[in-house]
Structures are given as structure tokens and as C-alpha cells.
Amino acid sequence: MSDGPDSGRPTFTLVEVPDTTPVDPDMAPMFSAPVQDGKRRKGDIFRPGPGPMVEFRNVVKTYDGNSRGLDGVSLGIGTGEFVFLVGPSGSGKSTFIRLIIRELRPTSGSVTVGGRDLGELRRSKVPYLRRAIGCVFQDFRLLPDRTAAENVAYALQVTGHSQKEVRRRVPEILSLVGLDDKFDRLPRELSGGEQQRVSIARALVNHPRLLIADEPTGNLDPETSLGIMDLLLRINRTGTTVLVATHDQHTVDRMQMRVIALEAGRVVRDEESAGYHEDTGEVLA
Amino acid sequence: MRIGMFFREALRSIRANAAISVAATVTALIAVFILGAFIPSFMYVRSAVDAQTAKVDVDVYIADTATVPQVNALREKLDGLRTDGTVAAVTYVSKDDALRIMKERLRDPSVLDELPSNPLPAKFNVQPTEAENADVIVAAVTNDPALDPTEGIVYPESTADRLLTAAKFVQWAGFVLIGILLLAAVLLIGNTIRLSIFARRREVEVMRLVGATNWFIRWPFMIEGVICGLVGAVVAVGMLWGIKVGVVDAWAAGADTALTKTGSAAGTIAFPLLTVVLVGAGALLGAVGSGITLRRFLKV
Ligand SMILES: Nc1ncnc2c1ncn2[C@@H]1O[C@H](COP(=O)(O)OP(=O)(O)OP(=O)(O)O)[C@@H](O)[C@H]1O
Ligand SMILES: [Mg+2]
Secondary structure, rough: OOOOHOOOOHHHOOOOOOOOOOHHHHHHHOOOOOOOOOOOOOOOOOOOOOHHHHHHHEEEEEEHHHHHHEEEEEEOOOOEEEEEEEEEOOOOOOHHHHHHOOOOOEEEEEEEOOEEEEEOOHHHHHHHHHHEEEEEEEOOOOOOOOOOHHHHHHHHHOOOOOHHHHHHHHHHHHHHOOOOOOOOOOOOHHOHHHHHHHHHHHHHHHOOEEEEEEEEOOOOOOHHHHHHHHHHHHHHHHEEEEEEEEHHHHHHHHHEEEEEEOOEEEEEEEEEEEEEOOOOOOOOO | OHHHHHHHHHHHHHHHHHHHHHHHHHHHHHHHHHHHHHHHHHHHHHHHHHHHHHHHOOEEEEHHHHHHHHHHHHHHHHHHHHHOOOOOEEEEEEEHHHHHHHHHOOOOOHHOOOOOOOOOOOEEEEEEOOHHHHHHHHHHOOOOOOOOOOEEEEEOOOHHHHHHHHHHHHHHHHHHHHHHHHHHEEEEEEEEHHHHHHHHHHHHHHHHOOOOOOOHHHHHHHHHHHHHHHEEEEEHHHHHHHHHHHHHHHHHHOOOOOHHHOOOOOOOOHHHHHHHHHHOOOOOOOOHHHHHHHHHHHHO
């Protein structure tokens, strides 16, 4: 690993960007609250309003062959919240996430994101939904014949950023996740954890309003995990809603955020400031 | 700026999928080559047939006994056919002209000198705009009082019919063949690009998931198809040029000059124009092929 455990994780220190006049939103500090001036967010399809960022109403998702992904989930995630989604393997966490980015559509029930009912969202609008959401996929989903830098750049190019902007932002964000010296590596030349961090960088680079991470630390050592979680928390403090699906019990227990627990596609627990397991008084290992 | 980026994307994907790009280019090359060999041949045959059908003219012979008003009436009738577009030209050939022409044609014109008077009737030579119109002309002037009773109306009925049938056949066969060729080319290129996209299906899926619009994904693929089509077309045109210069022109020069002179009305498409058509066809094949194929993969 490039960042030794003894290095004090300098790679995760937020890049200090001097405060500038907010005239040019792109000159704003890296993770200022999402810019609302209408220019950079031209494709933004979220409807402004006091409603929750994500709302599930009686959502059932049945895969082909009767496999149940979600089995009647109703819940809301408020704008600016930090939420952990926990549960055993196969409990429906990834299904929940894939419904939010409309990679999947519910069998019944409705999913609303940023005030938009995804069931009514036209197919041509789906790219704009996804641009407003940053998603770290459990299986990374990097473009195999593009380098780390090019993978991150792609997310910027999609949103119409200039070449100049791309050259400025990509190294910045890759440094932030601790990949300073791996810009030109192809995914297959990176370790699992490094690929995961490229995926995280790509999700962050567009300053999403909603950041979703499916097992973002699944392949990382405890030190790096801590760094990534720290980063997600900082991003959350700038006003970004963050949803993290994880098996990482230590992190969840340490951070004491809202926890939604799934089991067999149902919500079995939804608590503010909670740990990985239900607090039954038993001593956690 | 965005075009530049799409272009770079297209080039990178050609490089990353070299084998498939070469296959698509070769497909375009073959398709354009066949098209390029066929179009001039087809146009040559058509124009040869046209040249023949253009010779289907109608001779309306005038009786020596016809009065001047009768002849004028006949002339007006034929002029009327010209104004309604049935007839392209009407030429009056007097008895003297007819004799002169006859003299020119004969190897020994002195035989005519022995005739006591000019036996040849005057005539109107009528050129129909279309070979089919010969019937209309004949119908219009049959029974005209000015007609020469023995010669009447002369036109190469059976020849015209046969030529017309041949011309129509050549024309339709040509269209059908070109259609089949184009369809085959589009399917082939489409199939090649389908392979390429199938190989990159996951990639396209990821692009969709990070918020790329369909056109953002489509443009590089279309440009890629156009580049393959263009390169294939240019190589095919080069090969056709070689064949034209090395084989066809040489053959034409060596062929019987008398023959080529009599058939000189038949021509074919000029090579520069053919080049433009073929290069355009190559680009279009590439764009359509990739455009159609991509549709199915953009549904995520
Ligand atoms: N494409 C699919 N086709 C059929 N069944 C599926 C599909 N994807 C998921 N499932 C099933 O849906 C259920 C929920 O899967 P999901 O991926 O949401 O679980 P998860 O909580 O993310 O698990 P993990 O922690 O292992 O990632 C599982 O039983 C799984 O087998
Ligand atoms: Mg999962």
C-alpha cells in the first residue's frame, strides 16, 4: 500500500483550498455545500423542497425467479443525513441502492429521490438523476481499459466539464483518496482496495447532492477504512446526504449515526445514533 | 471542443478494439468495392440501352400527291405532340434531301442518276421523348390524308419493344441488386459493430450508471463506425482506380475503335463522382450500422 499505516494518513487530510469569492463556483473549496447557482447544476433534476432526499413507500423488489430483493420497505432519508445501511449478506442492501439510482425498478411501491418519483422519471432523464448522485459500487464498476485518472475524468466529461477543469480536479480528488502515484494504472493493475478508492473518487468528483457507497471499505485495511469514513463524514458536513451500506461493525459502532438494518428484504431496525447491532445490553465482540 | 473529445474517444476505442475495427473496415471495404464495381457497369449498360432506345424514331412518309394544306395539317398535328411532351423533335426531310441521303449511303450512287424522276417520298422524322411514345405518335397520324399510301408510317416496332423490355429489366435488376448489396453491407457492418459493443456491453452499462446520456455514449461509436467506413471506402476506391487504369482503360483503348465509336452514346459515371458516392456510402454505412446496433444496448 502506498500509504503506510504509520504515515499518520496524511493522504486523507482535506486539501486546503483558500477561501475565494463564490463568484466562480468551481473555485469554491472542494467540498463546499452543493452549489445552487443554476449554472454548474444545469442538469440538476432534483426538486427543491423540504421533503426527504430519499423516500421508499412499500417497495417490493422481486427478481426473476421469485428471488426477493426487498419485501415491503417504507422509509425516508432526510437531506443532509448520514445513514448506515446494515444487514447480513443477501438482506437487500445493494438492491435498496440500485433502486435509488434506478438501475432497478421496483416490482411494486414507489421510490422518490430529490422530490422526483423515479417511477415517473423519463428514461432520458435518468442520466441527470445519476449525475446528482455519486455512487460507489460494491463491485467498483470501473471502465476496464481506462486508467484510474481516466475513470474519474469520465464522470466529469459526462457532465460537460472542460478539459482544463478535468486536469485540475482529477489529480486533486485522487490524492484525496490516497492514490497520488497510481493515476496512470489500469484497474487490473490496481489492488482491490485501490480500485475501490478510484470508485470512491469517481463518485465524489461531481460534488453529488446524494452520496451512496455500497461497501466502500469492504476491501480496505482498518486504517484506510477509517480514512475513507472520515472523508465521507467531512463530505456529509458540507450538506451532502450520505448513505453507506456496510458490514463494517467497528466503523458503525464508532460513528454512532442513524442505522437502518435490513434482514431478508425487510427493515428490522431504524435508529438514530446507533451501533451495528441492536443494543440489547450484550457485550459486543 | 466536445467534438474533439468524442473524436478522441472514438480513436481510443478503435485502438482498444483493434481486431474488431479491422474487421469492420474490411467489411466496409468489400461492400464499397462491390458497389463501386457494380455502379459503373450498371450505368454503362443502362446508358447503352438508352442510346439504342433513343434511336427509336418514327418516319412519317408524305404522299407525292398530298396538297400543301394537307402537309401543313400533318405538321401541325406533330407540332402539337411536341408541345404536350410526347415528341422531342420533328425534322422535315424533303424529296431532294431524301435522295441526297440515299446517294451518300450508296457505294455506287450513279444508279440513281438513271432514274427518270425522284421516287423517294418526303417525310417527317419524328423523335419521341420516350421510346414508349412511338405508339402514341403512330396512333395520331394513322389515316392522315397526307400519308404516303405505300410507305405509310415506318418505325422499328419489334426492335423498340425488345429494347424496352431489356432496358426495364436491366433497370430493375440493377436497383434490386444495389438494394441487396447495401442491405448486406449495413447488416455486415452492424454485425461487426454489434460484436464490438457486445464486448463492451459492461462498459456501456457503467457509462450509463455514472450519468452518461445515450448520445454521449453513441457519438464515439458512430464516429468509430464512420472512420472504419471511410477508411474501407478509400482503400476500395484506390483498388477500383487501379483496376480502372490497369484493366478497363487498357481494354477500351485496345478494343475495336469503330465499335466504340458507334456505341459512343453510351457512357458511365465519372470516376471523381463515383469516388464521392462511394466514400459517402462508406461513411453512411458505418454511421447507420453502428447507430442501429447501439440502440439495443442503451436501455440500462
Ligand atoms: N440479479 C439478481 N437476480 C436474482 N436475484 C438477485 C439478484 N440480485 C440480488 N438477488 C437476490 O436478492 C437478494 C438481495 O440481494 P442484495 O444484493 O441486495 O444483497 P446485499 O444485502 O447487498 O448482500 P451483500 O451484503 O452480500 O452485498 C439476495 O437474496 C440475492 O440473491
Ligand atoms: Mg450488496
